[in-house]
Amino acid sequence: xxxxxxxxxxxxxxxxxxxxxxxxxxxxxxxxxxxxxxxxxxxxxxxxxxxxxxxxxxxxxxxxxxxxxxxxxxxxxxxxxxxxxxxxxxxxxxxxxxxxxxxxxxxxxxxxxxxxxxxxxxxxxxxxxxxxxxxxxxxxxxxxxxxxxxxxxxxxxxxxxxxxxxxxxxxxxxxxxxxxxxxxxxxxxxxxxxxxxxxxxxxxxxxxxxxxxxxxxxxxxxxxxxxxxxxxxxxxxxxxxxxxxxxxxxxxxxxxxxxxxxxxxxxxxxxxxxxxxxxxxxxxxxxxxxxxxxxxxxxxxxxxxxxxxxxxxxxxxxxxxxxxxxxxxxxxxxxxxx
Amino acid sequence: xxxxxxxxxxxxxxxxxxxxxxxxxxxxxxxxxxxxxxxxxxxxxxxxxxxxxxxxxxxxxxxxxxxxxx
Numbered sequence: 001x002x003x004x005x006x007x008x009x010x011x012x013x014x015x016x017x018x019x020x021x022x023x024x025x026x027x028x029x030x031x032x033x034x035x036x037x038x039x040x041x042x043x044x045x046x047x048x049x050x051x052x053x054x055x056x057x058x059x060x061x062x063x064x065x066x067x068x069x070x071x072x073x074x075x076x077x078x079x080x081x082x083x084x085x086x087x088x089x090x091x092x093x094x095x096x097x098x099x100x101x102x103x104x105x106x107x108x109x110x111x112x113x114x115x116x117x118x119x120x121x122x123x124x125x126x127x128x129x130x131x132x133x134x135x136x137x138x139x140x141x142x143x144x145x146x147x148x149x150x151x152x153x154x155x156x157x158x159x160x161x162x163x164x165x166x167x168x169x170x171x172x173x174x175x176x177x178x179x180x181x182x183x184x185x186x187x188x189x190x191x192x193x194x195x196x197x198x199x200x201x202x203x204x205x206x207x208x209x210x211x212x213x214x215x216x217x218x219x220x221x222x223x224x225x226x227x228x229x230x231x232x233x234x235x236x237x238x239x240x241x242x243x244x245x246x247x248x249x250x251x252x253x254x255x256x257x258x259x260x261x262x263x264x265x266x267x268x269x270x271x272x273x274x275x276x277x278x279x280x281x282x283x284x285x286x287x288x289x290x291x292x293x294x295x296x297x298x299x300x301x302x303x304x305x306x307x308x309x310x311x312x313x314x315x316x317x318x319x320x321x322x323x324x325x326x327x328x329x330x331x332x333x334x335x336x337x338x
Numbered sequence: 339x340x341x342x343x344x345x346x347x348x349x350x351x352x353x354x355x356x357x358x359x360x361x362x363x364x365x366x367x368x369x370x371x372x373x374x375x376x377x378x379x380x381x382x383x384x385x386x387x388x389x390x391x392x393x394x395x396x397x398x399x400x401x402x403x404x405x406x407x408x
Contacts (some may be wrong), residue, residue: 002347004346004349007346007349007350008352009350010353011352011353011356014353014357014359014360015355017360018356020357021360021362022364024364024366025364025366026366027366027367028353028366028367028368028371028372029367030367030371030375031376033368033371033372033375034375037375037379040382041388043387043388047398048398049394049398055340059402064386069375084397084398085397085398110375116340126382129362141341141342142341161341162340162341163340176383179340179351180351181340182340182348182352182357199339215358216355216358218359218362219355219363220358233374234381235373235374235377235378235381237370237373237374237377238371238374239391250375252355252367252370252371253368253370254363254364254365254370255364255365255370255371256362256364256390257364257367259367259371276387277385277387277388278381278384278385278387279378279379279382279384279385279388280374280377280378281378281379281381281383281385281388282385282387282388297378298375298376298378318387318401320400321343321386322385322386323382323386323389323391323396323397324371324386324387324391324398325387326371336398338387338395338398
Protein backbone atom coordinates (compact mmCIF):
# COMPACT_ATOMS: atom_id res chain seq x y z
CA UNK A 1 0.00 0.00 0.00
CA UNK A 2 3.09 2.22 0.19
CA UNK A 3 2.96 3.05 -3.52
CA UNK A 4 -0.76 4.00 -3.38
CA UNK A 5 -0.09 6.38 -0.52
CA UNK A 6 2.84 8.01 -2.33
CA UNK A 7 0.81 8.45 -5.49
CA UNK A 8 -2.15 9.81 -3.52
CA UNK A 9 0.08 12.33 -1.80
CA UNK A 10 1.48 13.44 -5.15
CA UNK A 11 -2.05 13.77 -6.59
CA UNK A 12 -3.23 15.80 -3.58
CA UNK A 13 -0.22 18.10 -4.00
CA UNK A 14 -1.03 18.70 -7.67
CA UNK A 15 -4.73 19.28 -6.90
CA UNK A 16 -3.73 21.91 -4.32
CA UNK A 17 -1.49 23.59 -6.92
CA UNK A 18 -4.33 23.65 -9.45
CA UNK A 19 -6.70 25.10 -6.83
CA UNK A 20 -4.15 27.78 -6.02
CA UNK A 21 -3.77 28.58 -9.73
CA UNK A 22 -7.54 28.94 -10.06
CA UNK A 23 -7.83 31.05 -6.93
CA UNK A 24 -5.13 33.39 -8.20
CA UNK A 25 -7.33 34.42 -11.16
CA UNK A 26 -10.63 34.24 -9.29
CA UNK A 27 -11.09 37.97 -8.97
CA UNK A 28 -14.88 38.03 -9.40
CA UNK A 29 -17.98 35.97 -10.38
CA UNK A 30 -20.22 36.24 -13.44
CA UNK A 31 -23.18 37.31 -11.25
CA UNK A 32 -21.11 40.17 -9.80
CA UNK A 33 -20.00 41.32 -13.26
CA UNK A 34 -23.64 41.14 -14.39
CA UNK A 35 -25.01 43.21 -11.52
CA UNK A 36 -25.06 46.23 -13.81
CA UNK A 37 -26.82 44.38 -16.62
CA UNK A 38 -30.55 44.96 -17.05
CA UNK A 39 -32.63 42.06 -15.78
CA UNK A 40 -33.86 39.67 -18.47
CA UNK A 41 -37.55 40.28 -19.06
CA UNK A 42 -39.83 37.92 -17.12
CA UNK A 43 -40.02 35.08 -19.64
CA UNK A 44 -43.57 34.00 -20.51
CA UNK A 45 -43.31 31.22 -23.01
CA UNK A 46 -46.47 29.52 -24.18
CA UNK A 47 -46.89 25.88 -25.06
CA UNK A 48 -47.57 26.23 -28.79
CA UNK A 49 -47.63 22.57 -29.77
CA UNK A 50 -47.79 19.19 -28.10
CA UNK A 51 -46.38 16.33 -30.18
CA UNK A 52 -48.24 13.14 -29.36
CA UNK A 53 -47.27 9.76 -30.70
CA UNK A 54 -44.86 8.02 -28.39
CA UNK A 55 -46.34 5.34 -26.15
CA UNK A 56 -43.78 5.35 -23.36
CA UNK A 57 -41.20 7.54 -21.64
CA UNK A 58 -39.23 9.85 -23.92
CA UNK A 59 -35.51 9.75 -23.20
CA UNK A 60 -34.01 12.00 -25.85
CA UNK A 61 -34.67 14.60 -28.49
CA UNK A 62 -32.48 16.44 -31.00
CA UNK A 63 -33.37 19.22 -33.42
CA UNK A 64 -32.36 18.99 -37.05
CA UNK A 65 -30.01 21.66 -38.39
CA UNK A 66 -32.95 22.69 -40.63
CA UNK A 67 -34.69 24.04 -37.48
CA UNK A 68 -37.92 22.35 -38.43
CA UNK A 69 -37.49 18.61 -38.03
CA UNK A 70 -36.64 16.82 -34.84
CA UNK A 71 -35.88 13.26 -33.74
CA UNK A 72 -37.15 11.84 -30.45
CA UNK A 73 -36.46 8.51 -28.75
CA UNK A 74 -38.77 6.56 -26.48
CA UNK A 75 -38.65 3.29 -24.62
CA UNK A 76 -41.66 2.28 -26.70
CA UNK A 77 -38.88 1.14 -29.03
CA UNK A 78 -39.14 3.86 -31.65
CA UNK A 79 -37.40 6.92 -32.94
CA UNK A 80 -39.88 9.40 -34.37
CA UNK A 81 -38.86 12.13 -36.77
CA UNK A 82 -41.26 15.06 -36.59
CA UNK A 83 -42.09 18.03 -38.77
CA UNK A 84 -42.57 20.40 -35.84
CA UNK A 85 -44.32 23.05 -37.94
CA UNK A 86 -47.21 20.71 -38.79
CA UNK A 87 -46.88 18.34 -35.85
CA UNK A 88 -46.75 15.40 -38.28
CA UNK A 89 -44.59 12.33 -37.85
CA UNK A 90 -42.45 12.07 -40.96
CA UNK A 91 -40.59 8.83 -40.23
CA UNK A 92 -40.72 6.12 -37.60
CA UNK A 93 -37.56 4.11 -37.03
CA UNK A 94 -38.15 0.85 -35.15
CA UNK A 95 -35.36 0.03 -32.71
CA UNK A 96 -33.93 -3.45 -32.16
CA UNK A 97 -33.57 -2.64 -28.47
CA UNK A 98 -36.24 -0.56 -26.77
CA UNK A 99 -33.92 0.43 -23.91
CA UNK A 100 -32.90 3.60 -25.67
CA UNK A 101 -31.29 6.44 -23.71
CA UNK A 102 -30.43 8.94 -26.40
CA UNK A 103 -30.82 9.97 -30.01
CA UNK A 104 -29.29 12.47 -32.40
CA UNK A 105 -29.57 13.66 -35.98
CA UNK A 106 -26.70 14.42 -38.33
CA UNK A 107 -26.39 18.04 -39.53
CA UNK A 108 -27.23 16.83 -43.06
CA UNK A 109 -30.55 15.39 -41.86
CA UNK A 110 -29.72 12.08 -43.60
CA UNK A 111 -28.78 10.02 -40.57
CA UNK A 112 -30.07 9.42 -37.04
CA UNK A 113 -28.31 7.66 -34.18
CA UNK A 114 -29.73 5.91 -31.14
CA UNK A 115 -28.46 3.76 -28.33
CA UNK A 116 -28.89 2.77 -24.72
CA UNK A 117 -28.65 -0.33 -22.59
CA UNK A 118 -27.70 -2.40 -25.63
CA UNK A 119 -24.24 -0.72 -25.36
CA UNK A 120 -24.42 0.07 -29.08
CA UNK A 121 -24.89 3.17 -31.17
CA UNK A 122 -27.12 2.29 -34.14
CA UNK A 123 -26.97 4.58 -37.17
CA UNK A 124 -29.95 4.65 -39.53
CA UNK A 125 -30.33 6.35 -42.90
CA UNK A 126 -33.75 8.01 -43.00
CA UNK A 127 -33.61 9.33 -46.53
CA UNK A 128 -34.38 6.17 -48.47
CA UNK A 129 -37.81 4.70 -49.17
CA UNK A 130 -37.83 3.46 -45.59
CA UNK A 131 -35.34 3.89 -42.76
CA UNK A 132 -32.40 1.50 -43.07
CA UNK A 133 -29.80 0.56 -40.48
CA UNK A 134 -26.44 1.73 -41.77
CA UNK A 135 -24.12 0.73 -38.93
CA UNK A 136 -24.14 -0.77 -35.48
CA UNK A 137 -21.24 0.75 -33.53
CA UNK A 138 -20.42 -1.99 -31.09
CA UNK A 139 -17.35 -1.56 -28.89
CA UNK A 140 -18.47 0.26 -25.76
CA UNK A 141 -18.53 -1.93 -22.66
CA UNK A 142 -21.32 0.00 -21.03
CA UNK A 143 -24.57 1.71 -21.94
CA UNK A 144 -24.71 4.45 -24.54
CA UNK A 145 -25.82 7.62 -22.77
CA UNK A 146 -25.33 10.24 -25.49
CA UNK A 147 -24.22 10.78 -29.08
CA UNK A 148 -23.61 13.69 -31.43
CA UNK A 149 -22.73 13.59 -35.15
CA UNK A 150 -19.89 15.78 -36.39
CA UNK A 151 -20.90 15.02 -40.00
CA UNK A 152 -22.19 12.05 -42.01
CA UNK A 153 -18.95 10.13 -41.44
CA UNK A 154 -18.10 10.81 -37.79
CA UNK A 155 -20.00 10.54 -34.54
CA UNK A 156 -19.06 11.10 -30.88
CA UNK A 157 -20.52 8.85 -28.19
CA UNK A 158 -20.54 8.91 -24.38
CA UNK A 159 -20.86 5.66 -22.43
CA UNK A 160 -21.49 4.13 -19.04
CA UNK A 161 -18.13 2.39 -19.50
CA UNK A 162 -16.54 5.79 -18.50
CA UNK A 163 -15.18 6.56 -21.96
CA UNK A 164 -16.25 8.69 -24.89
CA UNK A 165 -15.43 7.72 -28.43
CA UNK A 166 -15.14 9.13 -31.95
CA UNK A 167 -16.27 6.65 -34.61
CA UNK A 168 -15.61 6.43 -38.32
CA UNK A 169 -18.96 5.66 -39.95
CA UNK A 170 -17.35 4.47 -43.21
CA UNK A 171 -15.64 1.59 -41.36
CA UNK A 172 -17.77 1.34 -38.23
CA UNK A 173 -14.59 1.41 -36.14
CA UNK A 174 -13.42 3.57 -33.24
CA UNK A 175 -11.06 6.36 -34.34
CA UNK A 176 -10.30 7.97 -30.99
CA UNK A 177 -11.07 6.85 -27.43
CA UNK A 178 -11.31 9.53 -24.76
CA UNK A 179 -10.23 8.01 -21.46
CA UNK A 180 -10.00 9.92 -18.21
CA UNK A 181 -13.35 9.89 -16.42
CA UNK A 182 -13.67 7.45 -13.53
CA UNK A 183 -17.46 7.37 -13.53
CA UNK A 184 -20.14 6.68 -16.18
CA UNK A 185 -20.16 9.35 -18.91
CA UNK A 186 -23.68 10.75 -19.07
CA UNK A 187 -23.59 13.56 -21.63
CA UNK A 188 -21.50 15.39 -24.18
CA UNK A 189 -21.61 18.63 -26.19
CA UNK A 190 -19.53 19.75 -29.17
CA UNK A 191 -17.93 23.21 -29.26
CA UNK A 192 -19.24 25.68 -31.85
CA UNK A 193 -15.90 25.46 -33.72
CA UNK A 194 -16.00 21.62 -33.63
CA UNK A 195 -12.40 21.35 -32.39
CA UNK A 196 -13.28 20.29 -28.87
CA UNK A 197 -16.10 18.65 -26.96
CA UNK A 198 -17.09 18.55 -23.31
CA UNK A 199 -18.34 15.52 -21.35
CA UNK A 200 -20.13 15.19 -18.00
CA UNK A 201 -19.91 12.08 -15.83
CA UNK A 202 -20.98 10.33 -12.65
CA UNK A 203 -17.60 11.20 -11.13
CA UNK A 204 -19.06 14.73 -10.74
CA UNK A 205 -16.58 16.23 -13.18
CA UNK A 206 -16.83 17.74 -16.65
CA UNK A 207 -13.89 17.33 -19.05
CA UNK A 208 -12.87 19.29 -22.13
CA UNK A 209 -11.32 17.15 -24.88
CA UNK A 210 -9.39 17.82 -28.08
CA UNK A 211 -11.50 15.92 -30.63
CA UNK A 212 -8.60 15.01 -32.92
CA UNK A 213 -5.80 14.02 -30.52
CA UNK A 214 -8.00 12.49 -27.81
CA UNK A 215 -6.32 14.43 -25.00
CA UNK A 216 -8.23 15.72 -21.99
CA UNK A 217 -7.34 19.42 -21.85
CA UNK A 218 -9.20 20.56 -18.75
CA UNK A 219 -11.23 19.08 -15.88
CA UNK A 220 -13.97 21.05 -14.11
CA UNK A 221 -14.92 20.10 -10.58
CA UNK A 222 -17.36 21.45 -8.01
CA UNK A 223 -20.48 19.37 -8.52
CA UNK A 224 -21.19 16.90 -5.75
CA UNK A 225 -23.10 14.36 -7.79
CA UNK A 226 -23.57 12.97 -11.32
CA UNK A 227 -23.50 15.51 -14.14
CA UNK A 228 -26.49 14.53 -16.30
CA UNK A 229 -26.52 17.37 -18.79
CA UNK A 230 -24.03 19.68 -20.42
CA UNK A 231 -24.07 22.42 -23.06
CA UNK A 232 -21.58 24.81 -24.62
CA UNK A 233 -22.34 28.48 -24.21
CA UNK A 234 -22.92 29.75 -27.78
CA UNK A 235 -19.85 32.03 -27.50
CA UNK A 236 -17.75 28.87 -27.11
CA UNK A 237 -16.02 30.35 -24.05
CA UNK A 238 -18.05 28.69 -21.29
CA UNK A 239 -19.93 25.54 -20.48
CA UNK A 240 -23.15 24.92 -18.51
CA UNK A 241 -23.61 21.71 -16.52
CA UNK A 242 -26.66 20.26 -14.77
CA UNK A 243 -26.37 17.72 -11.97
CA UNK A 244 -28.13 15.34 -9.61
CA UNK A 245 -26.90 17.71 -6.86
CA UNK A 246 -29.86 19.95 -7.97
CA UNK A 247 -27.63 22.74 -9.27
CA UNK A 248 -26.33 24.01 -12.57
CA UNK A 249 -22.93 25.61 -12.96
CA UNK A 250 -21.21 27.80 -15.53
CA UNK A 251 -17.53 26.98 -16.05
CA UNK A 252 -15.35 29.55 -17.83
CA UNK A 253 -12.91 27.73 -20.15
CA UNK A 254 -10.14 30.36 -20.12
CA UNK A 255 -10.29 30.97 -16.36
CA UNK A 256 -10.48 27.18 -15.93
CA UNK A 257 -13.12 27.31 -13.17
CA UNK A 258 -16.69 27.77 -12.05
CA UNK A 259 -17.87 31.36 -12.44
CA UNK A 260 -21.62 31.08 -11.75
CA UNK A 261 -23.96 28.73 -9.89
CA UNK A 262 -27.70 28.27 -10.41
CA UNK A 263 -29.45 26.91 -7.35
CA UNK A 264 -32.37 27.50 -5.08
CA UNK A 265 -32.78 26.22 -1.52
CA UNK A 266 -36.34 25.24 -2.43
CA UNK A 267 -35.16 23.06 -5.31
CA UNK A 268 -34.43 19.53 -4.23
CA UNK A 269 -34.78 17.78 -7.57
CA UNK A 270 -31.89 16.73 -9.78
CA UNK A 271 -31.27 18.40 -13.14
CA UNK A 272 -31.88 16.00 -16.04
CA UNK A 273 -31.40 18.19 -19.09
CA UNK A 274 -30.10 21.56 -20.22
CA UNK A 275 -30.37 23.77 -23.30
CA UNK A 276 -29.58 27.44 -23.97
CA UNK A 277 -31.34 30.16 -25.94
CA UNK A 278 -29.43 31.44 -28.97
CA UNK A 279 -27.61 34.22 -27.06
CA UNK A 280 -26.96 32.00 -24.05
CA UNK A 281 -28.84 34.43 -21.85
CA UNK A 282 -31.56 31.91 -20.96
CA UNK A 283 -30.80 28.45 -19.58
CA UNK A 284 -33.63 25.94 -19.85
CA UNK A 285 -33.16 23.22 -17.24
CA UNK A 286 -35.35 20.15 -16.87
CA UNK A 287 -35.65 18.67 -13.39
CA UNK A 288 -36.83 15.39 -11.84
CA UNK A 289 -39.79 17.29 -10.36
CA UNK A 290 -41.60 17.53 -13.73
CA UNK A 291 -40.77 21.21 -14.33
CA UNK A 292 -38.39 23.10 -16.50
CA UNK A 293 -36.89 26.19 -14.84
CA UNK A 294 -35.60 29.10 -16.88
CA UNK A 295 -32.48 30.80 -15.49
CA UNK A 296 -30.79 34.08 -16.43
CA UNK A 297 -27.29 32.75 -17.17
CA UNK A 298 -25.61 36.07 -16.30
CA UNK A 299 -27.41 37.13 -13.13
CA UNK A 300 -28.05 33.55 -11.90
CA UNK A 301 -31.73 34.30 -11.18
CA UNK A 302 -34.75 32.20 -12.02
CA UNK A 303 -36.80 34.11 -14.60
CA UNK A 304 -39.50 31.68 -15.58
CA UNK A 305 -40.82 28.15 -15.57
CA UNK A 306 -42.26 25.82 -18.20
CA UNK A 307 -44.90 23.70 -16.56
CA UNK A 308 -47.20 21.35 -18.32
CA UNK A 309 -45.63 17.92 -18.21
CA UNK A 310 -47.03 15.22 -15.95
CA UNK A 311 -43.73 13.52 -15.39
CA UNK A 312 -39.97 14.13 -15.41
CA UNK A 313 -38.62 16.43 -18.16
CA UNK A 314 -35.89 14.16 -19.56
CA UNK A 315 -34.65 16.19 -22.51
CA UNK A 316 -34.71 19.74 -23.86
CA UNK A 317 -33.49 21.33 -27.05
CA UNK A 318 -33.40 24.70 -28.77
CA UNK A 319 -33.00 24.70 -32.58
CA UNK A 320 -30.09 26.60 -34.13
CA UNK A 321 -32.34 29.49 -35.16
CA UNK A 322 -33.45 29.91 -31.54
CA UNK A 323 -37.11 30.12 -32.54
CA UNK A 324 -38.44 27.95 -29.74
CA UNK A 325 -37.60 25.38 -27.11
CA UNK A 326 -38.80 21.79 -27.04
CA UNK A 327 -39.19 19.71 -23.87
CA UNK A 328 -39.51 15.91 -23.86
CA UNK A 329 -40.89 14.01 -20.92
CA UNK A 330 -41.47 10.65 -19.32
CA UNK A 331 -45.16 11.50 -19.81
CA UNK A 332 -44.55 10.55 -23.51
CA UNK A 333 -45.18 14.03 -24.91
CA UNK A 334 -42.98 16.65 -26.53
CA UNK A 335 -43.96 20.26 -26.08
CA UNK A 336 -42.81 23.24 -28.11
CA UNK A 337 -42.72 26.64 -26.43
CA UNK A 338 -42.02 30.17 -27.55
CA UNK B 339 -12.10 1.65 -19.38
CA UNK B 340 -11.92 2.78 -15.76
CA UNK B 341 -14.05 -0.22 -14.83
CA UNK B 342 -11.32 -2.76 -15.71
CA UNK B 343 -8.51 -0.79 -14.14
CA UNK B 344 -7.05 -1.52 -10.75
CA UNK B 345 -7.15 1.21 -8.12
CA UNK B 346 -3.47 1.90 -8.58
CA UNK B 347 -3.80 2.20 -12.37
CA UNK B 348 -6.71 4.62 -11.94
CA UNK B 349 -4.59 6.69 -9.58
CA UNK B 350 -1.69 6.69 -12.07
CA UNK B 351 -4.06 7.83 -14.84
CA UNK B 352 -5.40 10.63 -12.63
CA UNK B 353 -1.88 11.65 -11.71
CA UNK B 354 -0.80 11.89 -15.36
CA UNK B 355 -3.82 14.09 -16.07
CA UNK B 356 -3.19 16.33 -13.04
CA UNK B 357 0.43 16.83 -14.16
CA UNK B 358 -0.88 18.08 -17.52
CA UNK B 359 -3.48 20.34 -15.95
CA UNK B 360 -1.13 22.03 -13.49
CA UNK B 361 0.27 24.10 -16.35
CA UNK B 362 -3.11 25.07 -17.87
CA UNK B 363 -2.95 28.80 -18.68
CA UNK B 364 -5.60 30.66 -16.67
CA UNK B 365 -6.86 34.16 -17.39
CA UNK B 366 -8.58 36.37 -14.83
CA UNK B 367 -12.32 35.77 -14.46
CA UNK B 368 -12.91 39.53 -14.62
CA UNK B 369 -11.54 39.52 -18.20
CA UNK B 370 -12.82 36.23 -19.60
CA UNK B 371 -16.31 36.32 -18.08
CA UNK B 372 -16.70 39.95 -19.04
CA UNK B 373 -16.05 38.93 -22.66
CA UNK B 374 -18.62 36.13 -22.40
CA UNK B 375 -21.11 38.54 -20.86
CA UNK B 376 -20.52 41.18 -23.55
CA UNK B 377 -20.97 38.52 -26.25
CA UNK B 378 -24.24 37.41 -24.67
CA UNK B 379 -25.59 40.93 -24.31
CA UNK B 380 -24.80 41.72 -27.94
CA UNK B 381 -26.55 38.51 -29.05
CA UNK B 382 -29.61 39.04 -26.81
CA UNK B 383 -30.99 41.61 -29.23
CA UNK B 384 -31.71 38.86 -31.76
CA UNK B 385 -32.53 36.09 -29.26
CA UNK B 386 -36.14 35.30 -30.17
CA UNK B 387 -36.91 33.65 -26.84
CA UNK B 388 -36.11 36.98 -25.14
CA UNK B 389 -37.48 39.45 -27.68
CA UNK B 390 -40.50 37.31 -28.44
CA UNK B 391 -41.55 35.99 -31.84
CA UNK B 392 -43.99 38.18 -33.81
CA UNK B 393 -47.17 36.21 -34.62
CA UNK B 394 -46.71 36.46 -38.37
CA UNK B 395 -43.21 34.98 -38.09
CA UNK B 396 -44.15 32.25 -35.62
CA UNK B 397 -44.43 28.86 -37.34
CA UNK B 398 -45.92 27.36 -34.17
CA UNK B 399 -48.72 29.84 -33.67
CA UNK B 400 -52.03 28.22 -34.63
CA UNK B 401 -53.70 29.61 -37.75
CA UNK B 402 -56.08 32.46 -37.09
CA UNK B 403 -59.69 31.88 -37.98
CA UNK B 404 -61.48 28.58 -38.42
CA UNK B 405 -63.55 26.92 -35.78
CA UNK B 406 -64.26 23.50 -34.42
CA UNK B 407 -67.64 22.10 -35.32
CA UNK B 408 -68.77 19.15 -33.26
